Amino acid sequence: MLILRRFYSSSKRIAHITKSHKPGDSLSLQGWIQNVRRLKNNTFLDISDGSTSNRFQVVVPRTPENQHLAPGSVISAAGQIQVAPNGSFELHADRVEMLADGHLQEGYPFSPKQKHPPEYVREHLHLRSRVSYIAAQLRVRHKAQKAIHDYMDELDFVQINTPLLTTNDCEGAGEVFRVQPDSAALLKQMERPNVPAEQSYFDDKVFLSVSGQLHLEAMSYGLGNTYTFAPAFRAENSKSPLHLAEFYMFEAELAHLEELEKLARFIEQLIKSITNRLLETSSEDLHFCQRNANTTSDLAWLQVPWIIMSYDEALKVLQDNKDSLKTPISLTEGFSKDQELFLVSHCAAPVFVVDWPTQQKPFYMKVSRSNPSVVHALDLLMPSVGELCGGSLRESDAEMLRSHPQLPKNLSWYVDLRKYGGVPTGGFGMGFERYLQLVTGVKNIRDVIPFPRYPHSCKM
Amino acid sequence: MLILRRFYSSSKRIAHITKSHKPGDSLSLQGWIQNVRRLKNNTFLDISDGSTSNRFQVVVPRTPENQHLAPGSVISAAGQIQVAPNGSFELHADRVEMLADGHLQEGYPFSPKQKHPPEYVREHLHLRSRVSYIAAQLRVRHKAQKAIHDYMDELDFVQINTPLLTTNDCEGAGEVFRVQPDSAALLKQMERPNVPAEQSYFDDKVFLSVSGQLHLEAMSYGLGNTYTFAPAFRAENSKSPLHLAEFYMFEAELAHLEELEKLARFIEQLIKSITNRLLETSSEDLHFCQRNANTTSDLAWLQVPWIIMSYDEALKVLQDNKDSLKTPISLTEGFSKDQELFLVSHCAAPVFVVDWPTQQKPFYMKVSRSNPSVVHALDLLMPSVGELCGGSLRESDAEMLRSHPQLPKNLSWYVDLRKYGGVPTGGFGMGFERYLQLVTGVKNIRDVIPFPRYPHSCKM
Numbered sequence: 001m002l003i004l005r006r007f008y009s010s011s012k013r014i015a016h017i018t019k020s021h022k023p024g025d026s027l028s029l030q031g032w033i034q035n036v037r038r039l040k041n042n043t044f045l046d047i048s049d050g051s052t053s054n055r056f057q058v059v060v061p062r063t064p065e066n067q068h069l070a071p072g073s074v075i076s077a078a079g080q081i082q083v084a085p086n087g088s089f090e091l092h093a094d095r096v097e098m099l100a101d102g103h104l105q106e107g108y109p110f111s112p113k114q115k116h117p118p119e120y121v122r123e124h125l126h127l128r129s130r131v132s133y134i135a136a137q138l139r140v141r142h143k144a145q146k147a148i149h150d151y152m153d154e155l156d157f158v159q160i161n162t163p164l165l166t167t168n169d170c171e172g173a174g175e176v177f178r179v180q181p182d183s184a185a186l187l188k189q190m191e192r193p194n195v196p197a198e199q200s201y202f203d204d205k206v207f208l209s210v211s212g213q214l215h216l217e218a219m220s221y222g223l224g225n226t227y228t229f230a231p232a233f234r235a236e237n238s239k240s241p242l243h244l245a246e247f248y249m250f251e252a253e254l255a256h257l258e259e260l261e262k263l264a265r266f267i268e269q270l271i272k273s274i275t276n277r278l279l280e281t282s283s284e285d286l287h288f289c290q291r292n293a294n295t296t297s298d299l300a301w302l303q304v305p306w307i308i309m310s311y312d313e314a315l316k317v318l319q320d321n322k323d324s325l326k327t328p329i330s331l332t333e334g335f336s337k338d339q340e341l342f343l344v345s346h347c348a349a350p351v352f353v354v355d356w357p358t359q360q361k362p363f364y365m366k367v368s369r370s371n372p373s374v375v376h377a378l379d380l381l382m383p384s385v386g387e388l389c390g391g392s393l394r395e396s397d398a399e400m401l402r403s404h405p406q407l408p409k410n411l412s413w414y415v416d417l418r419k420y421g422g423v424p425t426g427g428f429g430m431g432f433e434r435y436l437q438l439v440t441g442v443k444n445i446r447d448v449i450p451f452p453r454y455p456h457s458c459k460m
Numbered sequence: 461m462l463i464l465r466r467f468y469s470s471s472k473r474i475a476h477i478t479k480s481h482k483p484g485d486s487l488s489l490q491g492w493i494q495n496v497r498r499l500k501n502n503t504f505l506d507i508s509d510g511s512t513s514n515r516f517q518v519v520v521p522r523t524p525e526n527q528h529l530a531p532g533s534v535i536s537a538a539g540q541i542q543v544a545p546n547g548s549f550e551l552h553a554d555r556v557e558m559l560a561d562g563h564l565q566e567g568y569p570f571s572p573k574q575k576h577p578p579e580y581v582r583e584h585l586h587l588r589s590r591v592s593y594i595a596a597q598l599r600v601r602h603k604a605q606k607a608i609h610d611y612m613d614e615l616d617f618v619q620i621n622t623p624l625l626t627t628n629d630c631e632g633a634g635e636v637f638r639v640q641p642d643s644a645a646l647l648k649q650m651e652r653p654n655v656p657a658e659q660s661y662f663d664d665k666v667f668l669s670v671s672g673q674l675h676l677e678a679m680s681y682g683l684g685n686t687y688t689f690a691p692a693f694r695a696e697n698s699k700s701p702l703h704l705a706e707f708y709m710f711e712a713e714l715a716h717l718e719e720l721e722k723l724a725r726f727i728e729q730l731i732k733s734i735t736n737r738l739l740e741t742s743s744e745d746l747h748f749c750q751r752n753a754n755t756t757s758d759l760a761w762l763q764v765p766w767i768i769m770s771y772d773e774a775l776k777v778l779q780d781n782k783d784s785l786k787t788p789i790s791l792t793e794g795f796s797k798d799q800e801l802f803l804v805s806h807c808a809a810p811v812f813v814v815d816w817p818t819q820q821k822p823f824y825m826k827v828s829r830s831n832p833s834v835v836h837a838l839d840l841l842m843p844s845v846g847e848l849c850g851g852s853l854r855e856s857d858a859e860m861l862r863s864h865p866q867l868p869k870n871l872s873w874y875v876d877l878r879k880y881g882g883v884p885t886g887g888f889g890m891g892f893e894r895y896l897q898l899v900t901g902v903k904n905i906r907d908v909i910p911f912p913r914y915p916h917s918c919k920m
Contacts, residue, residue: 074881126876131682138618139618156475159601163706163918163920166918167918168920175643179637186695201915202917208639215911219910396560417586420590423559451675455661458627
């Protein structure tokens, strides 16, 4: 590994310089000039290379050859590490090579010295990774995914690439995207009797996945514990800062699970653990993102035990406090975001609301045998984002599933799973972007994903 | 971590028993009965729990209560580890609980004692994970992905979730899937002037991604080295055992890369390293898959240096040996699979074919400044699967890109990237399923992905 690293990168990335170097070391680095200050004898360059939210100073002699160095240019600089008056490391370069001219003056939309509002930055999606807080977000996003994969692998969960193309009839009709080949010639060529022309590629109507859960269950019946981390798609006309047309879902299915409380405790430990790992790998970037979003969350929910509360208890808390709520309480629609946040604030901790009315939840959730009006379902409510996870035990009785009035057509395979050695399973899904909003404090979900897709916008 | 593991799983998975237990240990396990043999005093159960391709034997006293134990049933067994006459561990259970009845006799398509052909197994996709070699494949697939993420993270590459919905005009027209909301009411509701009705969700024609490369490049201009591991989609009418409509691409983009040979050496070290890691984590499953596919590859390519050969040299080798080839040599179409495998066999090593004719390769590849009829592109050819990776240096000159006759419309953003501090980059893409076929020896790509999608088939 070390040999490879040396072989590949003869020069250093800024994030590593403070960690693995000392004053006097000779090294070279490459990066973009963010800012230039010229004093009498020296020129001071703020350099960024995408590896950290901290800028790094390169000091070069003020010579005629260095006169053309300007913001936006890409340079390679070689020299010696020294300690700046403020205590930081800086590079005193004896050699600066211009790799590419910047021309920031000619149409570049971002000024290195100015803080642009996120809506403006989003307009220039292809250049957005050059803005420091977006770069920091993307590094946090990477490390959060890595923490999830590490954690699940350590617990022997098998990652399943659940399909994005599916013929399953979906839960909520009308909120799906349909997929077909763009080429009319191909559709014609593949035509078959009794298949509508536009369906001829797959002989069926095909949608983009809204969740990998049902597929994951099929896999857990052979493999035990499984998980998926994959895009999901919703065709909703929503301008909400919490919704996207293409977003990422982290879903897990646990085999031999018979108690909802165990699922809640699993989720709590998982989220605490990946967040603690993220604080270890990415605290600078996390705090940079938080400062940029004008929030300073100390993530106090890492330190407290999370609350488990039944739907009935939660409803009573809300009814007892209805004068403090902005929205009316519904007995059929679940809680509004305002109500979710009230519950979290009331408990001074994240809250699992469990044991939901059967009529409010989908067909696959396990009905309580002692009280059929209730299903073994949970919602996890967190500060600032509200609902972060939804989960349940799955109905394991083939007959109860088959006779469920909301069972979608085409799902006989799902019922079939239970016939041959059915296993009690349960699981949950977490919106990954909401998790990122939770830890970074970023208000709009469009700024925690590299290429946001939402109504009237699918750039690049 | 250890505390959590104990908390969550009070019983053991079979894969761990031989690793972390010793004779005399008491433990419980849960799994499916694969086979039952009844002798005079004892009943012998072969148990599988999805954690390993090795079956595990549970010995229970032959009592009337145990008479109903049958293949397909799910049990929980508690007892003591002992050493079987063949030297393996087995569990002598004093307590067996039936968790779910199997009913393998009533319509279950697989017989535990019979080896079914892959075409037949594929017909029962929702039950397929219960077949041992499919379960082994899925565990290998998980561990290979894990190895890729670990390796790239160690080298400080940032994983980017490149979008699956894109408005980019794609390289090869006619091979893309188009996406639109299924709901006509939603399309109507979102209608805007001058936008065709079926495009009203995004105000544009939207496709499923065929590659994340161009988006990755945009990110590398801000973050340095990046990679993506994501589904890609091709609407081709191909029945080939090497093609799917939905497959996974691993793509990486390296910043400050100016030599194609460095890219080749990077790819070689990467593939050798992830394969060595896979051999460490998954050798039993790998060999189980190979045996099942009737191949025994010792992956000899791990031990030899890989060859770099120019397109002209490769062409000469083929021309000198044209009597040994099954397909005619084309000067405009690249090599056929037969020719690719001939080159690999001729060199007795994997081969990077570099410096391709400009006319055979896409617009984004860097044209040689000394010989404009050649681009800095590479194809990596491997045993058994042929082409595994394609890569190139990227054209970094905005004007050369802009004037390229094959530059797709809508890609002004891609040209624009080069204007403001352009960086020399290069990268490659690897078909993940082909990699799995390479290491497991599985003939048909439909058997290395959990839910294969191909012409006339999109089950579940």
